[in-house]
Amino acid sequence: GAVVSQHPSRVICKSGTSVKIECRSLDFQATTMFWYRQFPKQSLMLMATSNEGSKATYEQGVEKDKFLINHASLTLSTLTVTSAHPEDSSFYICSAINPGTLDYNEQFFGPGTRLTVL
Amino acid sequence: GDSVTQMEGPVTLSEEAFLTINCTYTATGYPSLFWYVQYPGEGLQLLLKATKADDKGSNKGFEATYRKETTSFHLEKGSVQVSDSAVYFCALSFTGNQFYFGTGTSLTVIP
Numbered sequence: 005g006a007v008v009s010q011h012p013s014r015v016i017c018k019s020g021t022s023v024k025i026e027c028r029s030l031d032f033q034a035t036t037m038f039w040y041r042q043f044p045k046q047s048l049m050l051m052a053t054s055n056e057g058s059k060a061t062y063e064q065g066v067e068k069d070k071f072l073i074n075h076a077s078l079t080l081s082t083l084t085v086t087s088a089h090p091e092d093s094s095f096y097i098c099s100a101i102n103p104g105t106l107d108y109n110e111q112f113f114g115p116g117t118r119l120t121v122l
Numbered sequence: 123g124d125s126v127t128q129m130e131g132p133v134t135l136s137e138e139a140f141l142t143i144n145c146t147y148t149a150t151g152y153p154s155l156f157w158y159v160q161y162p163g164e165g166l167q168l169l170l171k172a173t174k175a176d177d178k179g180s181n182k183g184f185e186a187t188y189r190k191e192t193t194s195f196h197l198e199k200g201s202v203q204v205s206d207s208a209v210y211f212c213a214l215s216f217t218g219n220q221f222y223f224g225t226g227t228s229l230t231v232i233p
Contacts, residue, residue: 008165010165038221045226045228046225046226047211047223047224047225047226048166048211048221048223050220050221097165097166099166110156110168110171111215111221112168113158113165113166113167114165115164115165116163116164116165118163
């Protein structure tokens with residue numbers, strides 16, 4: 005249980021285009037999901053916290069107009085990178101909390117999406 | 123502020139060697155502590171966790187003990203295998219909402 009999927013796993017796009025990444029909780033309802041960004045050989049940087057039915061909370065320094073987050077249902081959150089540029093190339097990882105478990109501290113991570121902007 | 127510091131890598135070991143990856147934390151309260159593992163091209167997987175002082179988390183031969191007095195959560199394994207090659211992240215969280223990750227330690231195990 006507590007499986008999180010992401011789609012696509014890899015995407016290559018041209019500079020200036022927008023890319024949407026989906027994060028789904030497959031066997032539980034996630035009221036809260038998180039989006040992280042990981043640069044090569046570095047740790048995860050929290051970008052935003054996504055709450056179902058409300059606006060996402062962005063971390064300092066993350067452009068909310070560039071990284072659009074929508075959490076329209078209890079099993080799906082999307083991250084859209086708008087007008088992507090080469091510096092947006094990165095590994096994007098989502099995670100979710102399963103409120104149905106006794107341990108509310110654990111986050112379940114998706115497999116990540118490798119974005120390459122040409 | 124709250125943070126996690128873990129030993130820099132990369133670490134290269136021979137198969138069956140003993141592994142220690144150091145992790146220390148700074149926190150204003152008593153967080154839960156985690157070790158996550160990331161295999162090449164994949165997301166993070168929870169390896170083990172401890173929610174209070176003196177707890178020992180263990181999984182797949184890996185162990186870590188929550189030491190409040192030294193604010194540490196060092197990862198150990200008695201005999202590593204080639205399949206343990208991955209990046210290991212130490213992390214802390216108070217509520218599950220805000221996770222603080224270390225920079226990761228890359229481990230390569232050679233036959």
